[in-house]
Amino acid sequence: MASSVSGDRPTLEDVAAYAGVSRSTASRALNEGSYVSRRAREAVLAAARDLGYSPNQAARSLVTRRTGAIALILSEPETKVLTDPYFLTLMREAFRILATGGSQMLVMFVGTRDDIQRTTKFLEGGHVDGALVVAPHAGDPLPTALRLMRVPVVFGGRPGNAGKGMYTVDYDNVAGGRLAATHLLERGRRGIVTVCGSQDHPAAQDRLLGWQKALAEHGISPEGRAESGDFTQAGGEAAMTRLLARHPDLDAVFAASDPMAAGVLQALRFHGRRVPEDVAVVGFDDHPSMTPTLTPPLTSVHQEPGEQVRHMIMILQDLLAGHTPPLRRQLLPVSLTIRAST
Amino acid sequence: MASSVSGDRPTLEDVAAYAGVSRSTASRALNEGSYVSRRAREAVLAAARDLGYSPNQAARSLVTRRTGAIALILSEPETKVLTDPYFLTLMREAFRILATGGSQMLVMFVGTRDDIQRTTKFLEGGHVDGALVVAPHAGDPLPTALRLMRVPVVFGGRPGNAGKGMYTVDYDNVAGGRLAATHLLERGRRGIVTVCGSQDHPAAQDRLLGWQKALAEHGISPEGRAESGDFTQAGGEAAMTRLLARHPDLDAVFAASDPMAAGVLQALRFHGRRVPEDVAVVGFDDHPSMTPTLTPPLTSVHQEPGEQVRHMIMILQDLLAGHTPPLRRQLLPVSLTIRAST
DNA sequence: GACCGATCTGGGAGCGCTCCCAGAAAGTGA
DNA sequence: TCACTTTCTGGGAGCGCTCCCAGATCGGTC
Numbered sequence: 033m034a035s036s037v038s039g040d041r042p043t044l045e046d047v048a049a050y051a052g053v054s055r056s057t058a059s060r061a062l063n064e065g066s067y068v069s070r071r072a073r074e075a076v077l078a079a080a081r082d083l084g085y086s087p088n089q090a091a092r093s094l095v096t097r098r099t100g101a102i103a104l105i106l107s108e109p110e111t112k113v114l115t116d117p118y119f120l121t122l123m124r125e126a127f128r129i130l131a132t133g134g135s136q137m138l139v140m141f142v143g144t145r146d147d148i149q150r151t152t153k154f155l156e157g158g159h160v161d162g163a164l165v166v167a168p169h170a171g172d173p174l175p176t177a178l179r180l181m182r183v184p185v186v187f188g189g190r191p192g193n194a195g196k197g198m199y200t201v202d203y204d205n206v207a208g209g210r211l212a213a214t215h216l217l218e219r220g221r222r223g224i225v226t227v228c229g230s231q232d233h234p235a236a237q238d239r240l241l242g243w244q245k246a247l248a249e250h251g252i253s254p255e256g257r258a259e260s261g262d263f264t265q266a267g268g269e270a271a272m273t274r275l276l277a278r279h280p281d282l283d284a285v286f287a288a289s290d291p292m293a294a295g296v297l298q299a300l301r302f303h304g305r306r307v308p309e310d311v312a313v314v315g316f317d318d319h320p321s322m323t324p325t326l327t328p329p330l331t332s333v334h335q336e337p338g339e340q341v342r343h344m345i346m347i348l349q350d351l352l353a354g355h356t357p358p359l360r361r362q363l364l365p366v367s368l369t370i371r372a373s374t
Numbered sequence: 375m376a377s378s379v380s381g382d383r384p385t386l387e388d389v390a391a392y393a394g395v396s397r398s399t400a401s402r403a404l405n406e407g408s409y410v411s412r413r414a415r416e417a418v419l420a421a422a423r424d425l426g427y428s429p430n431q432a433a434r435s436l437v438t439r440r441t442g443a444i445a446l447i448l449s450e451p452e453t454k455v456l457t458d459p460y461f462l463t464l465m466r467e468a469f470r471i472l473a474t475g476g477s478q479m480l481v482m483f484v485g486t487r488d489d490i491q492r493t494t495k496f497l498e499g500g501h502v503d504g505a506l507v508v509a510p511h512a513g514d515p516l517p518t519a520l521r522l523m524r525v526p527v528v529f530g531g532r533p534g535n536a537g538k539g540m541y542t543v544d545y546d547n548v549a550g551g552r553l554a555a556t557h558l559l560e561r562g563r564r565g566i567v568t569v570c571g572s573q574d575h576p577a578a579q580d581r582l583l584g585w586q587k588a589l590a591e592h593g594i595s596p597e598g599r600a601e602s603g604d605f606t607q608a609g610g611e612a613a614m615t616r617l618l619a620r621h622p623d624l625d626a627v628f629a630a631s632d633p634m635a636a637g638v639l640q641a642l643r644f645h646g647r648r649v650p651e652d653v654a655v656v657g658f659d660d661h662p663s664m665t666p667t668l669t670p671p672l673t674s675v676h677q678e679p680g681e682q683v684r685h686m687i688m689i690l691q692d693l694l695a696g697h698t699p700p701l702r703r704q705l706l707p708v709s710l711t712i713r714a715s716t
Numbered sequence: 717g718a719c720c721g722a723t724c725t726g727g728g729a730g731c732g733c734t735c736c737c738a739g740a741a742a743g744t745g746a
Numbered sequence: 747t748c749a750c751t752t753t754c755t756g757g758g759a760g761c762g763c764t765c766c767c768a769g770a771t772c773g774g775t776c
Contacts, residue, residue: 057756
């Protein structure tokens with residue numbers, strides 16, 4: 033039987049009948065196809081509006097072999113990363129961009145080995161057109177597992193076993209570390225130390241590297257001037273306390289993340305050092321909900337999570353369109369936002 | 375033509391041919407349907423494994439009228455809520471539960487009026503089987519907009535314009551406020567004040583109400599003992615400073631969220647009050663990444679975001695199964711985790 | 717051995733859509 | 747006017763799956 037029964041959701045057939053044209057013409061009109069007369073197009077559009085028509089995504093993707101959905105895969109083996117506002121910003125921005133382009137965002141978290149298996153199976157299953165993957169830890173097996181997938185994948189950040197044959201969009205963390213160090217040197221500081229992030233994090237490695245290079249270029253040996261604060265406020269505070277004991281004459285700190293910088297400020301306050309008079313402090317991330325509210329407001333290396341995700345999506349869409357973008361590893365610039373702490 | 379061409383993804387037809395049975399039998403075997411001989415089932419399962427078969431979701435949902443996807447809709451008009459670890463925990467847990475049950479999670483953020491329109495359209499479009507909605511702000515127009523949707527919807531928390539005809543799963547915030555106040559009273563404190571959350575938040579209203587009731591029942595007028603700290607650490611610090619000026623003799627504080635409690639501790643430290651000797655402090659949320667790391671570790675009203683989402687999903691699945699769960703507003707109990715701050 | 721119910725199987729229809737193709741209608745130039 | 751291209755239209759096929767139904771097979775009972 034025809035599906036002109038009311039009550040149920042209207043189909044393309046219903047719209048066509050209402051507009052007095054055929055199903056094919058209705059389809060063309062709705063999909064901006066060429067070779068449709070103005071009269072027909074307007075009639076169909078009006079019919080669709082009147083009937084409250086909305087196309088059946090399943091039927092459409094059955095024939096187009098496109099789902100219109102993109103997976104956002106977040107791999108965070110440790111639950112503690114939960115507190116990071118970075119992930120939420122990332123998701124929000126990704127959602128915004130994808131939604132504007134008419135795509136849906138399917139979020140998946142990967143924690144255990146089981147998750148990896150399920151995720152690869154899922155991607156192979158053709159449920160999504162492509163995937164955006166953020167896997168910030170060095171040892172993470174996920175990137176390798178996804179390398180040979182038939183679905184296009186774009187990575188955010190530098191996956192541990194980097195580069196070969198995968199598309200990545202990363203911040204220039206080396207330049208960021210260098211920027212922070214140079215800024216402190218320009219302020220005339222020489223007793224510069226760093227609270228670095230866990231070194232199983234490629235991003236943390238890069239930030240440290242940039243900082244080391246800048247110091248070395250100015251004739252200062254970076255040896256023994258770094259302590260890890262494993263990206264938390266408490267860790268930053270502890271690391272700073274250790275550094276103060278080892279280098280009582282220090283006059284500047286580069287903390288490789290904002291939460292660690294907050295811990296650094298706390299430790300400095302506790303030990304009676306004034307910021308920035310006695311010790312200058314630079315953070316990293318410059319997250320808007322964090323840096324301006326600290327006392328004093330924090331100078332920080334600025335990065336734009338929205339920008340990263342935007343580039344990732346651009347590459348993915350290029351890949352989906354059948355192109356082969358030339359750049360395999362894209363580095364996004366970072367800048368320095370100077371506030372009262374330096 | 376038959377689709378036995380290799381290279382392409384295998385279809386059910388291919389699996390059936392490989393196993394030497396018909397498409398129907400293959401379908402029954404894979405879907406745990408009854409009336410399949412053991413022989414046939416094993417042959418089909420082996421064939422599916424050998425060929426790396428994974429069913430085409432689009433084709434399946436075209437006929438079952440089920441997408442296997444659930445939308446998680448987060449409505450947060452203000453961008454500042456981003457820092458809240460609650461949302462991330464919620465998503466993670468929701469994902470975990472849904473993935474285990476074979477459902478996909480589609481995340482949508484709603485901020486602007488445009489988003490609302492797009493969201494309702496999307497839900498009407500039949501892209502998902504149901505939706506979980508978290509809209510913690512009182513004035514939020516989203517819940518009303520979703521009320522009359524044909525897709526089943528379950529709300530988390532108490533939407534501003536509560537109750538009628540919607541399924542909600544909320545914490546017993548009134549009991550939580552009462553619990554905090556009672557605990558402080560039992561500790562012998564009488565100069566009790568509160569740093570409450572923004573009152574455009576039903577949860578904040580409820581917490582304050584419970585606290586007020588408990589005080590009143592013990593003959594203490596709650597009048598003039600509350601200051602809003604709008605759910606941030608900085609706000610909590612400022613509110614506490616105002617309270618100290620107004621009530622120099624206070625000896626206990628109930629902060630309606632952990633971040634605000636952190637601000638309270640900071641203000642107390644700054645003003646030379648010892649915790650818990652001079653002033654006892656109780657927080658709310660008891661987020662594992664927060665309360666134990668504060669100095670001193672914070673006594674806090676404990677709630678389990680995972681539990682909330684679990685109940686929401688249970689109700690939704692009931693709704694999807696065609697049942698009509700009797701309870702329209704479910705209240706989850708909260709408890710008190712006592713640590714060194716009281 | 718005949719009968720009957722339970723168990724199992726394969727073919728056909730159809731979900732709502734897009735795409736291909738044949739043919740109608742309209743436009744163009746001699 | 748006629749041939750010929752261009753624009754537009756509708757019917758048919760088919761995407762991969764589930765579900766229904768008719769028929770085959772199997773066991774047990776009289």
